[in-house]
Amino acid sequence: MHSDSDTPAGLRVALSTDSELVTHGLAAMLSPYADRIHLVTSGSPADVTLIDPTVVDLEEALTRHERGRLAFYVWDVSAALVTLAKEHGIGGCLTKHLAADRLVLAIERIHAGHVVVELSPRQESVTASPLAQSPLTPREASVIRLITNGLSNEDIAFYLNLSINSVKSYIRSTYRKIDAGSRAQAVVWGVRNGYLSEPEETGLSTAS
Structure with a gap:
């Protein structure tokens, strides 16, 4: 994960406090796309910040958020979560099951102002x-x-x-x-x- 002083060009993405598995896994997934997107330290200025409302306090995260767009990053995207995202002006709901290429594209679209919803494979098969x-x-x-x-x-x-x-x-x-x-x-x-x-x-x- 890059520090604020040596961040390269491209979209800055912050992952709000999450498990070590998710944090290191996300860093490894995004590393091949360093020319387009890179992780910065949680709490640092970012173009898109990924938060899991089942792990962090949403109201606190919204209060601390100052710039860029927010997106939910969860295992299963529910209809209630989509509604919650819309109510708070959050740019998308992304499943943690997403492959790296789709995740990068989703983050880029969110940064561009789109609303993006990506369900897990299990949910896609049902819906x-x-x-x-x-x-x-x-x-x-x-x-x-x-x-x-x-x-x-x-x-x-x-x-x-x-x-x-x-x-x-x-x-x-x-x-x-x-x-x-x-x-x-x-x-x-x-x-x-x-x-x-x-x-x-x-x-x-x-x-x-």
């Missing part, structure tokens, strides 16, 4: 459902996009100019088509199928 095969109507697709981005039924009704009963009807039909038994399952499906949007792409920042 993967190609968008091209989706039977959703355009209205149902709009509803699942807004659900994935954390809007309540009332917000969806306002955003789409629908009655609350119409929203509930679209939600029921959408859940049947994507085989979701809960809102959390619908969020995970939406994330895996490209419905997690940037606020500037959908205007969601002004609708909630």
